[in-house]
Amino acid sequence: MGNKTKGPVILLFFLLLVAIAAAVLGFIGLQNEKQINAALTQEKEEIEIKKKAAEKEVSNLKQQVDGLLQEKVLAQAKIQEFNSRIASLDEELSAEKKAKEDTLLEAEKLREEVITLKNAKSKLEVDLKASNETIGSLKGKLATLEASGQKKEGEQKAQGIQSQDMQLEKIVIASQAEPAQASLGEQAPSSPPGTGPKPPPGEKSPSGGKPGTALLEGKVLVVNKEYDFVVVNIGQKDNLTIGDSLEVSRKEKKLGELKVEEVRDTMSVAIPVEPNLVKQIKENDRVVRK
Helix, strand or coil: CHHHHHHHHHHHHHHHHHHHHHHHHHHHHHHHHHHHHHHHHHHHHHHHHHHHHHHHHHHHHHHHHHHHHHHHHHHHHHHHHHHHHHHHHHHHHHHHHHHHHHHHHHHHHHHHHHHHHHHHHHHHHHHHHHHHHHHHHHHHHHHHHHHCCCHHHHHHHHHHHHHHHHHHHHHHHHHCCCHHHHHHHHHCCCCCCCCCCCCCCCCCCCCCCCCCCCCCEEEEEEEECCCCEEEECCCHHHCCCCCCEEEEEECCEEEEEEEEEEECCCCEEEEECCCCHHHCCCCCCEEEEC
16 A cells, blocks of 8 residues: 555646746746847847948938039039139130230231331431432522522522521421321422422412401411421312411411412411410311411
């Protein structure tokens, strides 16, 4: 009987040990599972944090990309502006280059004109020298004529010679003035001064200073203050004669009177009647025959 009772007890004890072992193993498994779940939860949280950080980084990168795109647009606009400025500068440089070339051409023309004027001056100086020699010869003839009793005729010739000398000196001086004055000297007839047709003594041309004639007016072309004379743009074709009086004015203001001393086809030489009047006269002043 003792053996029969001992068998179930041992079996029960064995079952109890198995149950305890199973409980221990279950508890250990549960603890492991809890640890695994805790680790997974922590890993999940870390992944969520990393995900948020990655999303934030992606957002920052998008903002940087947008900023870079805006900078690219601004850079393209600046490049276009620079291209426009470069094109404008190229045009300005081309215009300056052309202006420089035009200036060089103008300077070359002026140099050629100066050379031409110098040549004309040299020629006129030669003519003046020849005229002076002619004057000396004619003065000798005048002395001979005076010695032979022809004093009056000799005086007339001497006056003509003096007028010729004065006119040549005027031309030489005019050739040294501005191109417009030089052109005026070149337009004057080449015949010696004082040799043009003159009215008989005591007589004037049909319209020369007589009452009832048409108004004759012109302007001053050249003012020579050194030799005290002016040149006007009216002459024989306008029926102007030696001895005529001209009234010179500027803007309706009368300056004084001139007396015609020598007449050519298209211009005349006159001298001021009043002292120091030549200092007041300027080119383009109006002259009217009285």
